[in-house]
Amino acid sequence: MEPQQMETLLSKVSDVIDSKLASLEVKITKQQKQQHEQQMCKIQEVSDKTFVFKRKGNEAQFKFNNTVREKMVQANTHINDGDAESAFHSITEGIELIDNRQKLVKLADSSKNGWRTVQEYTQHELAENEEDEKRIFKAELRAERKMKEERVQKARIQRRARPYPTDPDKPAPERPNKPDGNKKPGTCYKCGYPGHWARDCSGEAQTKS
Incomplete structure (x- = not known):
């Protein structure tokens, strides 16, 4: 092989090696980024769970x-990474999430039961294969029924804590004075003091008179 041909061959081999190394470097960098993102997501999840x-x-x-x-x-x-297709896919998913959230906000605002209806709607979203309008109607009924049950349960607890109804504006009834069994009605005509009769009048009472 002539020197010129050998030089050309070595140059091509060098180009192939450089291309492989560059591709490997890009792949390693991409993997490192993915690992870093996964680690950051795990750290974020742990932080969120503690709050x-x-x-x-x-x-x-x-x-x-x-x-x-x-x-x-x-x-x-x-x-x-220069992956425009994957970037477009992720952005599209983000937009779909926001659009769905906006729909739930409108549903909560238009429903008399608010976010309780949204909660029932989303919990049965995958379990039911019906028209959206019917699902919203059923979610509304479930939310209203649960709210009534909670009100009844709350009223029962309040009745147990306060068995007899009281009116804060109504004064407490006055208790009559308990009569003394030893005292007699009227006034003693001998001494003029109340609480005993003449037959029970003692000399001390007569002295006071």
Whole structure:
């Protein structure tokens, strides 16, 4: 083999090796990013579990925001990797989540039972294969029935704690003075003092008179 041919061959081999190394480097970098994102998500999940929400509505909104955020992080990673198709897919999923949330907000606002109807609607979303309008109607009925049951249960607990109804504006009845069994009605005509009769009048009582 001539020196020129040998040089050309070595140059091609070098180009192939460089291309393989570059591809391997990109693959390793991508895997490292994915591992980093997974670790950050796990840390975020642990942090979220340690926080106790006082209101269920706030907890639901927080979880929803986290879900949308994960989609946006995925899209950002795909864009940095030059994967436009995967980035578009993640963004589309995020938009669908927001659209569905907006629908639930409108449902809660238009329902007399508010978010209780939304709760019943979402809990039976996968279990029922019906028209959306029928599912909303059934969710409304379930929410109303459960709220009535809660009111009845609350009233029972209050009755147990206060068995006799009281009127705060009504004064307590006055108790009559208990009569003394030793005292007699009227006034003694000998001494003029009440509480005994003349036949029971003692000399001390007569002295007072």
